[in-house]
């Protein structure tokens with residue numbers, strides 16, 4: 028990846044809402060170069076989307092997020108991909124990762140209630156072919172996500188005005 | 191009852207609290223203010239330096255150091271200055287480790303200035319120079335710098351301000367609040383005026399690492415014939431994001447440093463020990479952290495300059511420090527009025543340029559020592575404010 032695209036990526040990972048004009052100013056390049064760079068990053072599948080980082084608890088009081096670890100039996104020839112693809116299809120599922128170590132797949136899901144998440148695990152995940160066991164961890168509090176700190180207003184300890 | 195009016199000398203009572211302080215009081219009353227008003231980095235001190243501080247605390251290194259500072263630290267400072275400003279200073283006798291650049295400025299002034307002396311203070315500039323001159327019994331003589339000159343010091347303005355009483359020139363570049371810097375050829379013209387005089391230069395280079403585009407910072411001390419008449423003031427606050435550690439230094443000619451060291455001995459003993467150890471690590475192991483911060487500042491700088499120019503508050507391109515100094519004359523307001531209205535109506539705090547000397551009137555100081563997200567939010571509010579003014 029060229030240097031400009033690397034910097035664009037860094038900036039967009041921090042804040043995807045910067046306009047092309049702002050990005051151009053920050054990097055000291057033209058807007059056309061920014062447009063071209065972003066287009067290339069998208070075409071190469073390096074940037075696959077843009078999404079807000081949401082404080083779910085504030086958005087919906089009842090929202091729950093769970094991290095579910097699955098132990099599974101890999102299928103001959105296709106490894107874990109088949110199962111991962113099946114799980115990916117569910118709308119409730121935010122992320123699906125294949126892990127090294129004791130567990131095999133890690134999934135995060137966000138639901139509108141504890142019950143819904145629990146039912147989803149027992150009725151949709153646990154019953155899938157190849158799933159040996161599930162461990163569900165409910166998220167109690169968020170501190171930081173994608174380098175963004177939740178409740179940041181308390182984190183700047185500097186005096187409001189100084190020489 | 192004791193009469194404090196009589197107890198406290200007129201000279202001290204006459205010192206005005208800085209305009210920044212006044213503005214701070216206003217800003218504090220307003221709930222939910224977002225500030226672009228700080229003069230210190232938003233970054234944390236690089237981890238290696240923090241870790242070293244923890245380490246020396248664990249080892250119990252809590253005693254005073256040598257008066258001039260740890261010799262290892264002075265050696266590293268000497269090496270740094272040799273590489274960075276191409277000027278050689280003997281760690282033994284030509285460098286003092288001080289409590290911030292602030293103390294170094296104070297020592298320099300107290301060592302040089304006596305009643306009747308004039309000290310030239312280019313303005314707009316940092317707030318402490320004139321009050322210290324006054325306390326020493328000297329007279330601060332402002333030299334006006336203007337936007338037409340990109341807020342640089344002109345050799346002819348300097349020449350015009352010199353009298354037989356002139357003791358010293360403060361050279362405040364890279365400049366707080368304007369972000370202006372002096373390039374080599376511009377400094378050369380200043381040096382030309384000073385060579386052959388008995389005027390000392392107190393060169394406040396606290397922002398020296400923060401210059402953008404073109405050649406890196408040049409110190410007037412490195413120009414021919416100038417080292418013997420220059421006291422370089424620098425420190426760790428800005429470069430290494432170490433404001434709270436209170437550590438800086440000065441380097442200069444042996445006879446002057448010798449006198450300054452006496453003052454330092456009597457009023458400070460030695461600078462904070464833990465901070466000194468951390469500073470050694472900062473100088474030797476934190477270059478990458480500094481470079482990362484500098485790159486980030488530069489991006490923000492361009493973003494903020496563009497932001498102000500887009501909203502019609504023209505903004506000359508600052509080449510140093512972490513401030514921009516947009517002109518607000520088009521609004522028809524004084525800078526303090528502008529800042530007060532902005533804070534009350536949009537809850538954004540920027541500092542009136544007039545807090546940095548009369549020649550700062552008509553400008554505001556905007557700091558970009560904030561995250562990009564914070565900056566864009568604040569700029570958007572300022573833009574709304576300016577739009578509403580036009581109606």
Ligand SMILES: Cc1ncc(COP(=O)(O)O)c(C=O)c1O
Pocket residue numbers: 190229289290291292293316362365366394396424425426427433436437438
């Ligand atoms: C121009 C200038 N000089 C000196 C200082 C003093 O810094 P410190 O005492 O933290 O080294 C400051 C701090 O804001 C400054 O802006």
